[in-house]
Amino acid sequence: MARSRTQDRLASMRGLLKRFTTPLLPDDYSAVLNPLWSTRELRGRIEDVRRHGDVVLLEITPGWGVQTNFKPGQYIGIGVEVDGRYVWRSYSLTNAPDSNQGRFSIAVKAVEKGKLSQHLIGTASPGTAIRIAAPAGDFYLPNPVPAKIAFITAGTGITPVISMLRGMQERQEFGQSDVVLHHSVRSLNDHVFAEVLEQFAKDIRIHIRQTSIEGRLQAEDLEQLEPDLRQREIFACGPAEMLDYWQQWAGDDVAFHSERFSLQRSSDAEGGTIEFSNGGKATAASGTTILEAGxxxxxxxxxxxxxxxxxxxxxxxxQGEVIDLLSGETHESGQRVRTCVSVPKGDIRVQT
Ligand code: FES
Structure with missing residues (x-):
């Protein structure tokens, strides 16, 4: 695979530093100079923390080498040290690429038994050093934007849509698209982005539904409000059951896009025996990843x-074949695979 310019710069800086720093690794020195510098991993620093009920809004300054260009709607991964071990999760960015002075903005909602979310809600503070995985994801608006868009969101599922709306505003695209947003919150107290959405009230139609009073949004209600709903391109983000519901409603004839962070474990892969190059052996049942089995x-x-x-x-x-549960691709012998999301399709052999 071709190396990016950033990777080349990182490699040459690492080489240069190594000449002066052996036997210690370059990172041992660069981290002393500035915790955002690393030649091995992407880093960042939490700059600002705002709490809103069970949601915490974080502003993050990306360190050297982190790609700051992204498509509105994409997410970043963050790794934070909790009890001596890095815990990783991904969160949708809420800013647009050219706004916010190059910082990343994310919203973290407390999840029951969510190690990282509970940690951030309780203790996140400005100055905390974190690790970052570069922006990624397929949930973003096409270019040019569709003529008719319906955003259907619930809870913190609004976050990638906030980024998309900010991106549309930046690119002055509201005149090119008829946009409607239907956002569900349990109550108005949970409406974290109420003020932000007010800024778009003149450009798009916004409906906020309080599910504690009105119940969950049903397709028949929405089709009454939006008679052309099936002609719109749908972008949905929220809890898995909500996405399942709308995906089923959309079927094959409505353009439907959604964002899911949980791993869909169903695939054609039946599992199998895993032989590791260090001599170890494991058995993976269907849906069990190589990492989990190992x-x-x-x-x-x-x-x-x-x-x-x-x-x-x-x-x-x-040796053998695996299915990558995120991409759905089958990988064959000789390829490099993500062991945390790949499941064996029969017996395989993997490097340790
Ligand atoms: S552990 Fe991060 S990609 Fe597998």
Whole structure:
């Protein structure tokens, strides 16, 4: 694979530093000078923290080498040290690429038993150093923007849409598209982005639904409000059940896009025996990833985010086939695979 200019710059800086810093690694020195500099991993620093009920809004300054250009609607991965170990999660960006002085903005909602979200809600403070996985994701508006758009969101599912709206505003695209947003919140107290949405009230139609009073948004209600709903390009983000509901409603004849962060474990891969190059062996049932099976068998394997974004876990597939649950692609012998999201399709052999 061709190396990017940034990777080349990182490599040459690392080489240069190494000449002066051996036997210590360049990072041992660069981190002392500035915790945002690293030649090995992408870093950032939390600059601003605002709490809003069970949501915390974070402003992050990306460190050297982090790609700051992204498509509105994409997410970043963040890794934060919790109890001596880095815990990774991905969060949609809420800013647009050219706004916010090059910072990333994200909103983190407290999730029950969510190690990282609970940690950030409770203790995130300005100055905290974090790790970053570069912006990624397929949930963004096409260029040119569709003539008719319906955003259907719930809770913090609004976050990528906030970025899309900011992006449309920046690119002056509201005149090119008829946009409607239907956003559900439990109550108005949970409407974290109320003030932000007010800025778009003159450009798009916005409907806020309080589910504690009005119940969940149903397709028949929405089709009454928006008679041309099936002609609109739909962008949906929210809880998995909500996305399942609207995806089923859309069927094959409505242009439907959604953002899901949880791994869909169903695939054609039946599982199998995994042989590791260090001699270890594991068995993966259908839907079990190589990383999970290896760990269950006591085989030490590298990992970071455990959700396919940081590439720390990438290993060579030496024999057999696997399915990548995120991309749906089948990988064959000789390819490098993300062990945290890849499941065996029969017996395989993997480098450790
Ligand atoms: S652990 Fe991050 S991509 Fe697998």
């Amino acid at each position: 760990e269950a068998a006591g085989i030490p394997m590298p990992f970071g985010c455990r959700m396919g974004i940081c590439h720390t876990c990438v290993r060579q597939l030496e």
